């Protein structure tokens with residue numbers, strides 16, 4: 360045998376081994392969906408938010424779980440799942456170690472799987488500080504920012520967020536008390552619910568809430584202007600915590616994997632569930648797709664929307680037509696142009712038929728949502744919020760049409776107490792307040808009132824403690 364042939368058979372032997380080493384063949388990089396930006400590390404993508412070419416960062420290649428990990432899945436906690444996911448995302452050992460260590464502190468609450476009836480389970484994602492699934496991504500990202508290597512720059516990081524409600528409170532709570540970080544929230548005065556306002560404005564500490572006399576669009580404009588103000592950007596270390604950030608997206612895969620783990624524990628064998636995901640910007644569903652690409656057993660996904668149904672329509676017709684959003688009861692899903700759709704297209708090479716093999720869609724109106732909240736209370740004595748109700752409707756339709764060959768897991772995205780008005784109206788009784796809400800409702804609101812002109816905002820930023 361020639362030397363070259365010898366070398367080849369050696370290599371063949373090496374690649375045959377499914378050992379741990381094969382996990383680390385090529386470091387995972389973050390590349391842009393638009394293909395016109397240099398690849399960066401996970402931490403680099405986190406700091407950048409959007410890629411320079413305007414695209415969204417996606418992992419390349421999508422890492423794969425080892426066979427060993429999948430075999431012992433049913434015995435693992437959500438943090439075990441998180442550590443296993445994140446160890447694949449570092450571009451070197453140091454970064455991997457950092458990303459893994461962040462899991463411990465960030466994921467300090469569970470995601471229990473609750474059986475509703477034969478074949479239907481609810482994955483409760485509302486046990487974090489703001490009682491919604493966004494806590495997973497926001498807490499992870501905040502601590503990943505704090506842990507990142509910033510070279511010589513020892514200034515505090517200032518996160519600017521314009522919010523119309525839920526994102527702001529998840530981000531504020533995510534960064535609250537994290538050393539080396541400050542959050543400045545801008546929200547439109549009088550245009551968020553009392554509960555959302557209390558959640559955003561009662562923290563104090565490193566969180567400052569600016570109550571803007573204007574609309575959400577004004578808040579967004581102010582933040583955009585700050586980011587394009589090169590003088591300000593030299594003075595302050597600014598960053599955003601936008602929902603398209605890869606550091607919020609990837610940690611949302613932890614609870615999908617944990618759902619499969621819990622199902623397998625119940626069933627005592629391998630199970631491939633179908634996930635019903637109440638969707639708006641489609642970050643949550645995209646995180647599930649990435650988990651499936653990593654090797655998580657799954658049969659597919661239901662894109663469950665309210666009447667803002669551009670994705671279910673796309674699935675049906677192959678035509679993606681963004682339009683202005685319509686207000687509904689499930690308002691965190693009132694999105695007319697879902698930003699993560701670009702990632703979904705990318706993951707399937709723009710192929711409508713490939714997407715259709717994995718994602719099915721349906722939409723429901725407020726009347727059906729209300730009716731479902733009441734019916735689930737009557738039949739099961741269990742309260743669901745309007746977003747979860749949309750997910751349940753989609754799951755029930757699938758069960759009727761496709762039968763129960765795969766267990767259905769509905770992602771329960773918010774606690775019913777966050778939407779107590781509609782839940783109380785449909786169940787006829789008060790919703791008990793979880794401790795997280797009770798305590799923030801009692802605290803005094805602390806805000807800095809502000810007009811909507813940039814000069815005032817700029818001088819305010821310069822004076823922040």
Ligand SMILES: *Cc1c(COP(=O)(O)O)cnc(C)c1O
Nearest residue numbers: 638639640641642643691772773
């Ligand atoms: C943000 C949110 C959603 C929608 O999630 P996407 O990732 O934007 O699809 C659904 N339900 C609740 C309660 C939310 O806060």
